[in-house]
Amino acid sequence: MPGFLASYGVASPGVLWLLPLALLPLVASGRRRKAVPAIAAAPDDPLSRWIGLVLTLAGIAALGGLLVGLSGPYRVGERITRIGIGAQVSMLIDRSGSMNETFAGKQPSGAEESKAAASRRLLSGFVGERAHDLFAVTAFSTAPMLVLPMTDRHDAVRAAIAAIDRPGLDYTNVARGLAMALSQFGSDQGISRVLLFISDGAAVIDPRVQDQLRAAFAKVRPNLYWLFLRTKGSPSIHDRPEGEDTPQAAPERHLDLFFKSLTIPYRAFEAEGPQAVADAIAQIEALERDPIPYTEIRPRHDLGGWAYGVAALGLLLLALAALAEADVSARRAARRVAAAEPLRRAA
Amino acid sequence: MTGGPPSAEIVYLPRWRPRGSRPGAHRGRDAGGLGTFRASVPFLSLPDARRIDLRATLRDPFEGVHVRRFETRVPVEIYALVDLSASMRYRGEADRMALAAELCAGLAASATRIGDGFGLIAADRAIRGDLTLLATRHRSAALTLAGKLAGASCREGSAEGMIEGAHRLLGRPKMVFVVSDFRWPADLIRRVFDALALHDTVPVLLADSAEDVGLPDWGLAELEDLEGAGRRLVFLRPSLRRRWIARERERREALATAAAASGARRPFALIDRFDAQALSRHLLTG
Numbered sequence: 001m002p003g004f005l006a007s008y009g010v011a012s013p014g015v016l017w018l019l020p021l022a023l024l025p026l027v028a029s030g031r032r033r034k035a036v037p038a039i040a041a042a043p044d045d046p047l048s049r050w051i052g053l054v055l056t057l058a059g060i061a062a063l064g065g066l067l068v069g070l071s072g073p074y075r076v077g078e079r080i081t082r083i084g085i086g087a088q089v090s091m092l093i094d095r096s097g098s099m100n101e102t103f104a105g106k107q108p109s110g111a112e113e114s115k116a117a118a119s120r121r122l123l124s125g126f127v128g129e130r131a132h133d134l135f136a137v138t139a140f141s142t143a144p145m146l147v148l149p150m151t152d153r154h155d156a157v158r159a160a161i162a163a164i165d166r167p168g169l170d171y172t173n174v175a176r177g178l179a180m181a182l183s184q185f186g187s188d189q190g191i192s193r194v195l196l197f198i199s200d201g202a203a204v205i206d207p208r209v210q211d212q213l214r215a216a217f218a219k220v221r222p223n224l225y226w227l228f229l230r231t232k233g234s235p236s237i238h239d240r241p242e243g244e245d246t247p248q249a250a251p252e253r254h255l256d257l258f259f260k261s262l263t264i265p266y267r268a269f270e271a272e273g274p275q276a277v278a279d280a281i282a283q284i285e286a287l288e289r290d291p292i293p294y295t296e297i298r299p300r301h302d303l304g305g306w307a308y309g310v311a312a313l314g315l316l317l318l319a320l321a322a323l324a325e326a327d328v329s330a331r332r333a334a335r336r337v338a339a340a341e342p343l344r345r346a347a
Numbered sequence: 348m349t350g351g352p353p354s355a356e357i358v359y360l361p362r363w364r365p366r367g368s369r370p371g372a373h374r375g376r377d378a379g380g381l382g383t384f385r386a387s388v389p390f391l392s393l394p395d396a397r398r399i400d401l402r403a404t405l406r407d408p409f410e411g412v413h414v415r416r417f418e419t420r421v422p423v424e425i426y427a428l429v430d431l432s433a434s435m436r437y438r439g440e441a442d443r444m445a446l447a448a449e450l451c452a453g454l455a456a457s458a459t460r461i462g463d464g465f466g467l468i469a470a471d472r473a474i475r476g477d478l479t480l481l482a483t484r485h486r487s488a489a490l491t492l493a494g495k496l497a498g499a500s501c502r503e504g505s506a507e508g509m510i511e512g513a514h515r516l517l518g519r520p521k522m523v524f525v526v527s528d529f530r531w532p533a534d535l536i537r538r539v540f541d542a543l544a545l546h547d548t549v550p551v552l553l554a555d556s557a558e559d560v561g562l563p564d565w566g567l568a569e570l571e572d573l574e575g576a577g578r579r580l581v582f583l584r585p586s587l588r589r590r591w592i593a594r595e596r597e598r599r600e601a602l603a604t605a606a607a608a609s610g611a612r613r614p615f616a617l618i619d620r621f622d623a624q625a626l627s628r629h630l631l632t633g
Binding site for chain 2 (some may be wrong): 029030031032034035036037038039040041043045047048051052055129304324325326327
């Protein structure tokens with residue numbers, strides 16, 4: 001009960017001191033009273049008793065409702081934690097200059113869309129799909145950029161995604177981007193975490209930084225999805241270079257190998273066109289179906305209308321009762337006049 | 348009509364033959380020298396030389412002397428035993444206490460006019476000394492007190508004092524008018540009538556048409572008990588009104604039964620208006 005009451009409040013509590021007045025209908029009524037020699041003369045009547053009870057309650061409701069309405073009741077705003085289906089998704093999006101090109105590796109012209117525009121279109125669809133997903137958006141080029149921390153405001157997430165087809169900046173520095181994307185996850189336990197890494201290329205990760213990343217991945221343990229937007233003609237992540245197999249020669253392949261060595265669930269999607277991107281995103285969506293707690297924010301809600309509504313209902317009933325009141329004295333006066341008429345005529 | 352003297356007098360006839368030596372208006376039990384002729388009796392049984400019946404004496408072949416015997420006419424005492432419980436404060440078509448006062452004034456005038464004594468005992472929870480008068484033949488005293496009755500205050504919620512009042516009426520039989528609305532517990536009604544069994548008791552039921560037949564067919568009415576039994580809301584409708592009237596009729600029948608059980612007369616219902624002729628008819632025929 002205290003917990004229930006705690007979520008309600010009033011604007012001016014002083015008025016509530018008058019609330020005992022609402023019990024007034026129990027001891028008095030505003031109706032005209034007809035004095036009778038013995039109340040036992042009236043036969044016992046359940047219907048009358050019910051009407052009496054209802055009118056008493058209506059009186060209490062009218063007074064109580066008005067007083068509560070005057071005190072300005074409201075339900076306090078609160079955050080409610082619920083369980084829904086979804087995941088914490090941290091998106092790491094490549095903002096390097098090459099993202100502005102089409103999948104064919106050219107500057108977009110006419111109906112063609114750049115890799116950034118395609119991923120924007122598809123990702124924004126992904127965001128609207130499930131109500132209880134949490135998203136964080138991180139972009140990176142030379143340096144990582146925190147675009148949006150973990151949030152359930154999907155409009156903000158969509159706006160952040162809408163901004164990723166702005167002309168890209170510099171080069172690709174994966175390691176620092178990954179570190180920041182990992183830091184976006186909160187400390188909640190038992191939630192499915194998804195790190196969605198979207199890039200069109202890779203870079204060498206310094207072996208020292210590799211260890212730090214390994215530790216971070218081991219701590220957070222996200223499901224890692226790499227959406228590799230492959231430009232036509234560029235090497236695939238599975239291609240072995242013809243010359244020496246060093247990270248410098250084939251950074252994509254070695255990043256893939258690095259991810260595979262992390263002992264976390266990992267999948268790489270190699271997309272060579274918008275349709276492939278869409279398929280990859282649909283797959284990710286289907287894979288990540290776990291319960292997730294989410295908070296819902298209820299704003300402060302004014303309950304004055306309800307209080308006045310209850311009072312109005314009570315007053316309506318009382319007004320109807322007043323209209324239905326039997327006018328005993330008027331009848332009597334009329335009859336007396338009628339009785340006096342013949343006498344006056346005789347006089 | 349309340350203020351002035353009653354237009355018609357109440358004619359009453361005691362049920363019993365009163366004793367007494369004072370001359371009055373009613374046929375007494377004892378035979379005496381004055382009054383209406385009753386019989387001729389031998390001189391030896393009534394040695395009253397002043398009343399020798401010459402004609403009967405001469406007619407007697409055995410030459411006995413006969414004396415005329417007359418019925419004495421003696422007065423009786425009329426008492427009004429008035430209930431002053433709070434329910435008597437009721438005002439419907441008429442003011443109930445005004446009706447009671449009018450009745451008592453009528454009785455006082457009619458009684459004192461023919462030489463009967465009129466007494467008044469008013470009681471609520473106990474006897475009300477200020478409104479109690481032993482039987483008197485003083486017309487003005489009786490009328491004054493009966494007039495005071497109209498302004499009497501009725502506050503108590505009980506009429507237990509009626510029993511005490513009945514016990515105060517000891518001695519010779521009297522004619523007692525029990526003036527009340529009889530909104531009493533059945534037990535009290537029985538005890539009061541039992542206490543008055545010796546007397547010629549006339550219950551006068553003060554009723555009001557606003558209490559039953561005058562009720563409206565439809566409507567809400569908040570009833571408040573004058574004796575403090577609370578208030579109640581009733582939703583009047585034809586079926587309830589019928590039940591209500593039937594209940595009132597039952598109550599009157601129960602009162603008549605209780606009265607008859609103790610040898611009292613049939614109750615006279617004084618409804619809305621005091622009609623001396625109606626009461627006289629009731630008293631002569633009932």
